Amino acid sequence: MAPPRNRRPGFSRRAQYGLFIGYVGAIGGALIGGVLLLLSTFNPPAFAAVRGVFAEITTPIASGFDWIRRGLGSIPDGIGSYFAVHGENAELRKQIADDKLTVTRAQTLEQENRRLRAMVKLRDVTTDAIVAARLVNSSSSSTRRYATLNAGSWQGVKRGQPVRDPSGLIGQVIETSPNSARVLLLADPESIVPVRRVRDGLPAIASGRGDGQIDIRSASVATMGFQAGDTFVTSGTGGVFPPDIPVARVIRTQGDIAIAQPAVNPDALDFALVQQTFLPEPVPAPSPSASATPAAQPKAAP
Missing domain, CATH: 1.20.5 (Single alpha-helices involved in coiled-coils or other helix-helix interfaces)
Structure with a gap:
């Protein structure tokens, strides 16, 4: 049988406490509201x-x-x-x-x-310029230092001509073909360039080391000391390289030899200028014709 709905909550203390607290809260709220109402009025x-x-x-x-x-x-x-x-x-x-x-x-x-x-x-x-050509490549990882120009004999490039840019000397043409040329760079061990010191005109010889640097040796009989910072340019001796082209700058010395840095780094260049040699090539003397016959000698009188 179901329990009646109006059953009182006396059977549960929790329910009794809940009802009690609810009544207390309601009465307290009503009292507080009444007090506040009276207070707000009076x-x-x-x-x-x-x-x-x-x-x-x-x-x-x-x-x-x-x-x-x-x-x-x-x-x-x-x-x-x-x-x-x-x-x-x-x-x-x-x-x-x-x-x-x-x-x-x-x-x-x-x-x-x-x-x-x-x-x-x-x-x-420059009055002796031949052609401005692009440097196609250069060998920087080998002891032999070469570069290739995209101009050759058809553009007037010849063996022995100097190659430079506005900053200084690059090298010398050693081989030519119709549309390309091979350049021997200054740092190659086979490269030899007559130079002079800018501050006093001391003649010297610049030769490649094969490691990207240059050896400078005095060309005079007297031993002349080099100093770091000495600048060398071409002297024109030998008739190949025009004078006063920057070549190298001394970075350190080893006894009578100076180790110098080239004025131009070919690996960083795009174009180079090919020039005529400083002194023109001598014109060969005409050889006597082999077919020429000696003049007839006059007969002697009897």
Whole structure:
């Protein structure tokens, strides 16, 4: 049999305590409300003070709940903003990388244009220029140092002609073909160039070491000391290299020999200028014709 619905809660202490607390709360709330009502009617200043106290108590709690509400409400926007910012950062990084590549290309072009302008200026002021050609390659990892020009005999390039750029001497042509030429660089052990010291005109000989540097030896009988920083240019001796072309700068000394750095690094060049030799080649003397017959001798009188 089901228990009646109007059964009293006396059988449970928990239910009794709950009802008691509910009644006490209701009666207390009614009393507090009545007191506040009377206070607001008969003594508004006191009611304002009480209201201020309650406001001081409830404001931090309300602020905390409002902060929590705003934080929970901003979570979706924060997630969306994170992904949006992440995508924008990726695009900006890609744009920065593209801009760096563009700047690098522009700097390379600017350097090449500057070298070309210097080369054009040198060609214009040099009366013995043959051709300005591109340096196709150079051997920097071998003890033999050569470079290749994309100009040859069809462009007027001949064996023995000096090769230079506005900064200094590069080497000398040793082989030619119709559209290319092989250049012996200054750093090659077979390269020998007569030079002179700029500050006092001391004659010397510059020879390659095979490691990218040059040995400088005095050409005079007296032993002359070298100093770091001494600059050497071509002297014109020998009739191959025109005078006053920068050749090398001393970086250290070893006894009577100076170790010098070439004025030009062929690996960093794009173009070079081929010049005539300083002194023209001697014109061979005409050989007497083998078919020529001696003049007839007059007969002697009887």
